[in-house]
Amino acid sequence: MNPSMVALHSNWLNADAVKVVINTALPVDESYSSELQTLSQLHSSFRRISVFYSLLYVVVEGYRELGSTDEKVDSLLEQHDFVDALRLFRNATFHYQKSPIPEKAMKFLETENSENWIQDLHVGFRRYFEQQLPIKETMEKLKA
Numbered sequence: 001m002n003p004s005m006v007a008l009h010s011n012w013l014n015a016d017a018v019k020v021v022i023n024t025a026l027p028v029d030e031s032y033s034s035e036l037q038t039l040s041q042l043h044s045s046f047r048r049i050s051v052f053y054s055l056l057y058v059v060v061e062g063y064r065e066l067g068s069t070d071e072k073v074d075s076l077l078e079q080h081d082f083v084d085a086l087r088l089f090r091n092a093t094f095h096y097q098k099s100p101i102p103e104k105a106m107k108f109l110e111t112e113n114s115e116n117w118i119q120d121l122h123v124g125f126r127r128y129f130e131q132q133l134p135i136k137e138t139m140e141k142l143k144a
Contacts, residue, residue: 005133015122019052072127076120077121081111082114
């Protein structure tokens with residue numbers, strides 16, 4: 001098994017783990033108004049989405065660095081406006097910015113269909129890793 005591919009899959013798993021909890025309701029302080037509680041939940045979800053998107057860009061970087069190829073993933077990565085906007089989004093998430101929601105982040109969020117594109121990219125990478133690594137076989141062995 002290629003250790004670099006396993007490492008890249010590990011990066012995808014980091015993003016996937018955050019994606020799983022994006023819409024998880026967190027405990028709220030009952031002393032706050034219902035409106036403030038809802039706003040707090042939405043803000044928390046947005047922060048988790050930001051981390052998910054940003055971690056997925058790390059997978060894009062690794063995929064390219066390894067010279068990987070996959071028809072579906074490659075077709076998504078050929079959409080340069082999305083990829084570049086996602087790179088800026090990642091930078092806005094993981095590097096200090098003077099604005100709470102910087103322009104770098106807004107570029108990706110305001111790009112039409114960015115939410116569909118990134119979901120397709122996430123699924124495309126899942127399928128890619130399932131083809132490249134013995135994930136199902138390993139899971140079956142662990143169940144036994």
